[in-house]
Structure formats: structure tokens, C-alpha cells
Amino acid sequence: MKSNATYLFLTIGIFFLGACSNNDSAEYVQLPDLEERMMAGGETTTFISSSNAYGMPASNLSAEDLSLHLTGDLIFEFVFVTPPNQVNQGLGPIFNNSSCISCHPKDGRAAFPVDLAMRSGFFLRGSVPGVSKNGGPMPIPGFGLQLQNQAVFGTQPEVEFQVNYSTITEEFADGTKVVLQKPHYSVINAYRQLPNSVLLSPRIGMPVFGLGLLEAIPEQDILANQDIDDADKDGISGKANYVFDAKTQSTKLGRFGWKANTASLLEQCAAAFVNDIGITNYLFPNKPGLGQSNGDYTHDVGDYNWRVQRDIKDDVLDAVTFYTQTLAVPASRNHTKESVRKGAKTFDQIGCAKCHIAKHKTGYSPIKALSYQTIYPYTDMLLHDMGDDLADNRPDFLADGNEWKTRPLWGIGYQYLVNGHTEFLHDGRAKNLIEAILWHGGEALDAKNRFKALSKQERENLLDFLNSL
Structure with a gap:
């Protein structure tokens, strides 16, 4: 009140x-009145404004749900180790990291690693041209769909990651120049020959708060913003991705991942366990390197049977999934500050809001706290062509090599406080928000050019607005 x-x-x-x-x-x-957007996550919103801003439970959880959330929180921070240890066992034999929190530090965004040989929140997806039987990307024979650059003692990792850079210079109307570093990824020291046609796509661990609310947005509301053929001729033609859902064995709307290639948080968590950590579960019972997609690749270490099913019990996976569904969204701030309100106006005027749609409403959710909430995530949940400079040239279900899902912007102003860096985009190539905007192309090219035409003060107002979210 x-x-x-x-x-x-x-x-x-x-x-x-x-x-x-x-x-x-x-x-x-x-200027816009932003006060109504303060409750960014509806009744789940947290007003904690410290370095724990991303890690708070939804404010409206029942006592029973809070208990399950806290259980999931504990597991999310587990460091898994190699079998036959009895506590947190199951790591490997090949993996990218050893815990959930390592890729999503403090439930936020991972930084690009200083050394690609180290464990980090960075990894490479891979495939070869073609479409698999479930409509998704075609796994690399002997490697699967994700390349693991770590391995347990006595076992060879699949590959080592490598990157080099070229530069792109962008210039604002006032003469200010920004030099962007464009990464080019490759792999070396593969355990076996990779096909010449291999397609690589970089990924960095993203924030995990507010995801349950995005899962609860009704499908028809997301589809209502589609404009595949650009009928209104505004240059924006967002489209939904439809993907294979491992639990239901059916095609569903893609909601999660950088290309909206996953339909549910359950599958997102289950796939992260098995691909990132090597932890099998009831949704994905095959170890990386031992599954059908990897053919004859068998990482046998000592006398341990790596083909053991389900490293974690079903309730462990379910608790972690619930945790990612029920993290609170930080409240937005500084609604009466003139620069923030001017920045919000500019955000709309230059076209950012056409894809980063501010307001949504959730429908029914099995989790009562998430049902029928008015939220402000700043995303349309759709795929957009972002231009050749951001392209990974790797299709993923209906997403082509130029398309990425619109990222939510809620909580973005807390990133430096929480995670100690301001790196953005799917591989952390943007070192701040200005660079992130300048990487936009394709359907966002007009908006980027309008941004480049702004005065220095107008740019600062826009940044003030983004940092208020």
C-alpha cells in the first residue's frame, strides 16, 4: 500500500x-509509469537486493513447497564425485562440470572462462547435417549432441575446446566507436576423428530464476505473438519452436534453452544432469559415451560398471526441477527516476519492446504459487533471426542457424552484483549491455541502428532503464 x-x-x-x-x-x-512493473515475478517477487537477489525462493510458496524448494537448493549445490563413492556419486566418466551451481553461479549467469581447459559454465553443442528421428539435430557419431571436455582419472575427454577472435567495429552517430570481439570455436585432441561436416554451437550457463513462471505462460498466448511471414511488415517475424519432449514422447512447444529446444524444466534439468555432469536419471538413463548416440564409445574405468542405471533417485531430479521452477524474480527498481523512465520510453521507441515484450500472464500451474500471475519478463519466448554475426549455423528442431530465442531481461541489472561480471549472449561474447545490443542483427538490425543514432545521454538513459530491471 x-x-x-x-x-x-x-x-x-x-x-x-x-x-x-x-x-x-x-x-x-x-514518460511511462513503471510502478506496475515493480512486481516483476508477480507474487513470487523478491525484494532482496543483495548478491543473493537471484537465489531466493518464491515469496508466496506454501510451507510444504518451501521445504521441497530448499531440498532442491541443497542438491543444486552438490558437487558430484566418481563412483563407487556413496555420497553424491555418479560423476562421469566424461562431463563438463561437477555441479549445477558451477554452471549457474548463485543461480545466475556464468562468465566466459579465462581458460577453456578448466571446468566452467561454457560448453559446445555439436551435430552433423540432417534431422534425427525425433525431428531434432543429428548427433555426431561417437560424440552425441554435446562435447564433453572433462573426464575422470584415467579416461580421455572427448575433445579440448579452442577459440580465436576477429574484430568488428561499430560506430555511434556521435563518433564513439566500439570494437567487438567475434569468437571462432574449434576443438582439438578429439579422442577419435570428428566428421568434417560437424556443426558446433557455443553455450554459457544462464540464470535460472523465474523459469517456472515462463513455463506457466499459456501456449496460445505465446503463439499469439508469432508473425512468421511478417504480415504487419515491421521486419519482425518471431516463430515458436516445436520440439520432442522426452517424458511424453511427443512434440511440444519449446520454451527453454538458447534456441527454445526444450519443452519443460524437467527435461532441461534431466538433460543437464546427464550431459553436463554425466549423471543418469529416469528421463535419460544412458551415460554420455555409453548411449546409443555414441555407438562404440565405451569409457571403461577399472572394474566399475559404467552402465549402471540412474545415478540419482527420481525424487532428486524432481526436487531440483521444483527448485528451478520456484526461484523468485527480483523486483525492478528506480521507477520514478527520470533517466529510467526516459530510457523505458526509448526502449519502446527504437523497437526493443517488439521482441522483449514486457508483460505476460501465467495460466494454471500445478504449483499454486505460479498460477495466474502478472509478470514482466521482457521476452516473447519466440525465435528470431539475429543476423549472420550471431549465427551458429546449427539447426535445432525448427530453429535455423541464425535464430535464437528472445532472452528475458528481468533481473539483468543485478548481474554484476550477483555474478561479478557483465558478460551477455549465448557465449558471453558481449562484455556489457552496449555490446550485447550492438551484436543484434537480422530482425533486430533496425532497432540496433536506431540505438546507434541515439545521443550519449539517450544511451545512458536506456542503460539506466535496463539496469533497473
Whole structure:
């Protein structure tokens, strides 16, 4: 409930703006009221504004649900080790990292690693041209769909990662220049020959808060924003991805991952366990290197039977899934600050809001706390052509090599406080928000060019708005 002082402040502010309007109507611009967007995650919203801003349970969880959330939180931080250890066993034989939290530090975004040989939140997806029987990318024979660059003692990793850079220079209308570093990825020291046609796509661990709310947005509401043939001729033609769902063995709307290639958080968590850590579960019972997609690749280490089924019990996977579904979204801030309100206006005017749609409503969810919430994630949940400079040239179900899902922007202003860096995009190539915008192309090219035409003050206002989210 607002205090009388708040109402007085707003009244004075409105009078002041009106007075300015009368004195200099040519400069007066109606600025948006952002206060309604404060509850970014609806009733799940947290007002914690410390370095724990991404890691809080939804504020409206029942006592029973909070208990399950906290159980999942504990497992999310487990460091898994090699069998036959009895505690947290199951790591490997090949993997990318040894815990969930290592790829999603403090439930946020991983930084690009200083050394690609080290364990980090970075990895490479891989495939070969063609479409698999489930409609997805075709696994690399002997390697599967994800390349593991770590292995248990006595076992060879699948590959080592390598990167080099070229530069792209962007220039603002005021003459300011920004030099972007474009990464080019490759692999070396593969355990066996990779096909010449291999397609590689980099990935960095992304924030995990608010995901249950995105899962609860009704499918028809997402599809309502599709414009595959650009019928309105605005240059924006978002489309939904439809993917194979491992649990139901059917095709469903893709919601998660950088290309919306996963339909549910259950599968997202289960796939991360098996591909990132080598931990088998009831959805994916085959070890990396031992599954059908990898053919004859058998990482036998000592006398241990690596073909053991289900490294983790069913309730462990379910608890971690519930945890990712019920993390709170940080409240947005600084709604009355003039630069933030001007930045919000600019965000709309240059076209960012056409894809980063602010407002959504969830429908029914089995988790009561997530049902029928008004939320402000700033995403349309759709795929967009982002241009050749961002392209990975690797299809993923209906997503082509130029298309990426619109990332939510909620909580983005807390990233430096929580994770200690300002790296963005699917592989962390953007070192700050300005670089992230300048990497936009394709359907977002017009918006980027409008951004480049802004004055320095207008750019700073836009950044103030983004950092208020």
C-alpha cells in the first residue's frame, strides 16, 4: 500500500511535468509509469537486493513447497564425485562440470572462462547435417549432441575446446566507436576423428530464476505473438519452436534453452544432469559415451560398471526441477527516476519492446504459487533471426542457424552484483549491455541502428532503464 507521502510525491511530480509542458511543449514527452512493473515475478517477487537477489525462493510458496524448494537448493549445490563413492556419486566418466551451481553461479549467469581447459559454465553443442528421428539435430557419431571436455582419472575427454577472435567495429552517430570481439570455436585432441561436416554451437550457463513462471505462460498466448511471414511488415517475424519432449514422447512447444529446444524444466534439468555432469536419471538413463548416440564409445574405468542405471533417485531430479521452477524474480527498481523512465520510453521507441515484450500472464500451474500471475519478463519466448554475426549455423528442431530465442531481461541489472561480471549472449561474447545490443542483427538490425543514432545521454538513459530491471 502506498503511503500518503508517496501519493504527495507523485502529485507534485505530475504537477511539475505539467508545468514543464506548458513552458516548453516542444520538449515535453509523456514518460511511462513503471510502478506496475515493480512486481516483476508477480507474487513470487523478491525484494532482496543483495548478491543473493537471484537465489531466493518464491515469496508466496506454501510451507510444504518451501521445504521441497530448499531440498532442491541443497542438491543444486552438490558437487558430484566418481563412483563407487556413496555420497553424491555418479560423476562421469566424461562431463563438463561437477555441479549445477558451477554452471549457474548463485543461480545466475556464468562468465566466459579465462581458460577453456578448466571446468566452467561454457560448453559446445555439436551435430552433423540432417534431422534425427525425433525431428531434432543429428548427433555426431561417437560424440552425441554435446562435447564433453572433462573426464575422470584415467579416461580421455572427448575433445579440448579452442577459440580465436576477429574484430568488428561499430560506430555511434556521435563518433564513439566500439570494437567487438567475434569468437571462432574449434576443438582439438578429439579422442577419435570428428566428421568434417560437424556443426558446433557455443553455450554459457544462464540464470535460472523465474523459469517456472515462463513455463506457466499459456501456449496460445505465446503463439499469439508469432508473425512468421511478417504480415504487419515491421521486419519482425518471431516463430515458436516445436520440439520432442522426452517424458511424453511427443512434440511440444519449446520454451527453454538458447534456441527454445526444450519443452519443460524437467527435461532441461534431466538433460543437464546427464550431459553436463554425466549423471543418469529416469528421463535419460544412458551415460554420455555409453548411449546409443555414441555407438562404440565405451569409457571403461577399472572394474566399475559404467552402465549402471540412474545415478540419482527420481525424487532428486524432481526436487531440483521444483527448485528451478520456484526461484523468485527480483523486483525492478528506480521507477520514478527520470533517466529510467526516459530510457523505458526509448526502449519502446527504437523497437526493443517488439521482441522483449514486457508483460505476460501465467495460466494454471500445478504449483499454486505460479498460477495466474502478472509478470514482466521482457521476452516473447519466440525465435528470431539475429543476423549472420550471431549465427551458429546449427539447426535445432525448427530453429535455423541464425535464430535464437528472445532472452528475458528481468533481473539483468543485478548481474554484476550477483555474478561479478557483465558478460551477455549465448557465449558471453558481449562484455556489457552496449555490446550485447550492438551484436543484434537480422530482425533486430533496425532497432540496433536506431540505438546507434541515439545521443550519449539517450544511451545512458536506456542503460539506466535496463539496469533497473
